[in-house]
Amino acid sequence: DAKTTQPNSMESNEEEPVHLPCNHSTISGTDYIHWYRQLPSQGPEYVIHGLTSNVNNRMASLAIAEDRKSSTLILHRATLRDAAVYYCILKNFGNEKLTFGTGTRLTIIP
Amino acid sequence: DAGVIQSPRHEVTEMGQEVTLRCKPISGHDYLFWYRQTMMRGLELLIYFNNNVPIDDSGMPEDRFSAKMPNASFSTLKIQPSEPRDSAVYFCASSFLFGRDRWGYTFGSGTRLTVV
Numbered sequence A: 001d002a003k004t005t006q007p008n009s010m011e012s013n014e015e016e017p018v019h020l021p022c023n024h025s026t027i028s029g030t031d032y033i034h035w036y037r038q039l040p041s042q043g044p045e046y047v048i049h050g051l052t053s054n055v056n057n058r059m060a061s062l063a064i065a066e067d068r069k070s071s072t073l074i075l076h077r078a079t080l081r082d083a084a085v086y087y088c089i090l091k092n093f094g095n096e097k098l099t100f101g102t103g104t105r106l107t108i109i110p
Numbered sequence B: 001d002a003g004v005i006q007s008p009r010h011e012v013t014e015m016g017q018e019v020t021l022r023c024k025p026i027s028g029h030d031y032l033f034w035y036r037q038t039m040m041r042g043l044e045l046l047i048y049f050n051n052n053v054p055i056d057d058s059g060m061p062e063d064r065f066s067a068k069m070p071n072a073s074f075s076t077l078k079i080q081p082s083e084p085r086d087s088a089v090y091f092c093a094s095s096f097l098f099g100r101d102r103w104g105y106t107f108g109s110g111t112r113l114t115v116v
Helices: none
Strands: A009-013 A018-023 A031-038 A045-050 A061-064 A070-075 A084-092 A104-109 B005-007 B010-013 B019-024 B031-038 B042-050 B053-056 B065-071 B074-079 B088-095 B111-115
Touching: A009 A018, A018 A031, A018 A084, A018 A104, A031 A061, A045 A061, A045 A070, A070 A084, B005 B088, B010 B019, B019 B088, B019 B111, B031 B074, B042 B065, B042 B074, B053 B065, B074 B088
Parallel strands: A009 A104, B010 B111
Antiparallel strands: A018 A070, A031 A045, A031 A084, A061 A070, A084 A104, B005 B019, B019 B074, B031 B042, B031 B088, B042 B053, B065 B074, B088 B111
16 A cells, blocks of 8 residues: 655644645555544544645635645644644555544644 | 444453453444553454454464354454453444445444453
């Protein structure tokens, strides 16, 4: 499986945008970039995913580099409820497995 | 929709006892996954099913672990006999073929297992 690299932890101020980076230099053409997050004492929660183009949904935006070797999850206005571990995952089309790495622990400062 | 339902939420058992964890996936979902989470190893995929059939059990740690899906609305993960190193949070997740690329996988709240 292609690997992703994320910072272990990040901090951000409440009500400011947050940019969570992810490197995936060995991504293949059929790998989708998925983001999940895990709030304290909860199961992982789907955030967003994309293949080549940038994506927006009600939770976040996903910016994908032109060469697809990196991506950034953008939370437009962080709240205390966004404090969680964020996982960047490569999921190959046709393979149902979702393999989690260590993720980025995001702390929001009031 | 009640989401993916797991029971029990917490389980404390003695070493050597049989433990059964239960999962009810979202109605209409055709894939079901069992994960285990520990501080040391993070989130690990144990096994997954498609249309009630086990597809990949390569993550099941030992023969002491077994999983079944007798119908589309119920799955169990059994550990017999249990050992202290099985202590972890066990998550169940489900998805459906035409939805997972739009809504992803839905996880339950997990079962925290403690084996003493």
